[in-house]
Amino acid sequence: MSRYSISDLARELDITPRAIRFYEEQGMLSPERRGQERVYGSRDKVTLKLILRGKRIGFSLAECKELIELYDPAEGNRVQLETFMRKIEERRAQLDQQLLDIEQMKLELDTAEERCRAAIAATSA
Amino acid sequence: MSRYSISDLARELDITPRAIRFYEEQGMLSPERRGQERVYGSRDKVTLKLILRGKRIGFSLAECKELIELYDPAEGNRVQLETFMRKIEERRAQLDQQLLDIEQMKLELDTAEERCRAAIAATSA
DNA sequence: CATTTGCTTGACGTTAACGTAAAGCAAGGT
DNA sequence: ACCTTGCTTTACGTTAACGTCAAGCAAATG
Structure with missing residues (x-):
């Protein structure tokens, strides 16, 4: 220990x-x-x-x-346990939303990066 | 518009x-x-x-x-653009870490839910 | 015309999540 | 015996992200 x-x-x-x-x-x-x-x-x-x-x-x-x-x-009674289960589901939904948000954000970072590359290429031309 | x-x-x-x-x-x-x-x-x-x-x-x-x-x-010069690119990479890394965190969190919700189910089953027995 | 409705700008209040400073105990080194 | 080091509690300070009045303009409505 x-x-x-x-x-x-x-x-x-x-x-x-x-x-x-x-x-x-x-x-x-x-x-x-x-x-x-x-x-x-x-x-x-x-x-x-x-x-x-x-x-x-x-x-x-x-x-x-x-x-x-x-x-x-x-140690909870039945009602409390069911409350817990609902909370767990809420969390799961929230996490799934965050996954979507992150994917979306990554896509936007892609396009931002792309514009950066283009701008740098334009500079060196 | x-x-x-x-x-x-x-x-x-x-x-x-x-x-x-x-x-x-x-x-x-x-x-x-x-x-x-x-x-x-x-x-x-x-x-x-x-x-x-x-x-x-x-x-x-x-x-x-x-x-x-x-x-x-x-509209930025080359140095600024490269700074931007670094920031983008930082963001990406942060988002990837968050993805890991969320996956981990979902696993823990799984086991929490499992314990809830077991406890409810034990109650009705 | 008076009033309501929706907008505006200030300015102060509030909550979360600590930071930071003050003052003190307790063990270990010299 | 003294000092340093690391912990402790208490308490006030701070920043972010708004909330909550207060007071006032301006268009529409009864």
């Missing part, structure tokens, strides 16, 4: 200790303590990676928190 | 007039005026759609502005 200090994780994941403490404040992490120091395990690391990935695709921290809770099978 | 009022566009694109004026304030739009009223054309609409798409995939407004400028072939 691997253990990390807060600055270990900060270095490895390229974020600040402040950010990590902030995520804890928001209830997304709850590391152990040795005295007053925080000690993180591999599960915490996974959670942090989930947060960072969520952020990269444009989710707010609140949304990232939901994703973490989805990952965490928090 | 189609012309729109600010609230026309707001309704159609499902944003507020305030947001549209804000984008103009940030130099991303420059609609014509009829008297003191703003009059938007189809090009403005395209720009707005670009902004919204950019936002959906997690770009800041500043980044969206860059994307618009890429789309707009702003």
Whole structure:
């Protein structure tokens, strides 16, 4: 079992200790303590990676928190589970929309690049 | 040539007039005026759609502005054009990373959904 | 003519996601 | 014994992206 200090994780994941403490404040992490120091395990690391990935695709921290809770099978009754399923479907739809957006964006980058090439060619002529 | 009022566009694109004026304030739009009223054309609409798409995939407004400028072939010298090309490549790399992130996220939604199904099945047993 | 409707420009308020500075404990080196 | 290093908490500051009044013009409508 691997253990990390807060600055270990900060270095490895390229974020600040402040950010990590902030995520804890928001209830997304709850590391152990040795005295007053925080000690993180591999599960915490996974959670942090989930947060960072969520952020990269444009989710707010609140949304990232939901994703973490989805990952965490928090003992729920039937109604809650069905609510979860709906949330999962919403996410999936959102992700599919983002895939479309990205494809579209890439096409536009293609044409922008093409115009650049043309302009450079015109310059050297 | 189609012309729109600010609230026309707001309704159609499902944003507020305030947001549209804000984008103009940030130099991303420059609609014509009829008297003191703003009059938007189809090009403005395209720009707005670009902004919204950019936002959906997690770009800041500043980044969206860059994307618009890429789309707009702003007469540049050779060095500027090469700078543009580099930016385009950066974007492309970022988009590819986002594609990976989204695929990964979808896989995790799969397993989350699976656990939900299992839990519901266990409930009804 | 008075009023409503839709636009305008300011200006201040708000939320998210941290940054940053202050002040202090606790372990290890010299 | 002292100093540095790394952690801690508390608290106020900051930026982005608008929201939310407030006050006013201008055309249309009763």
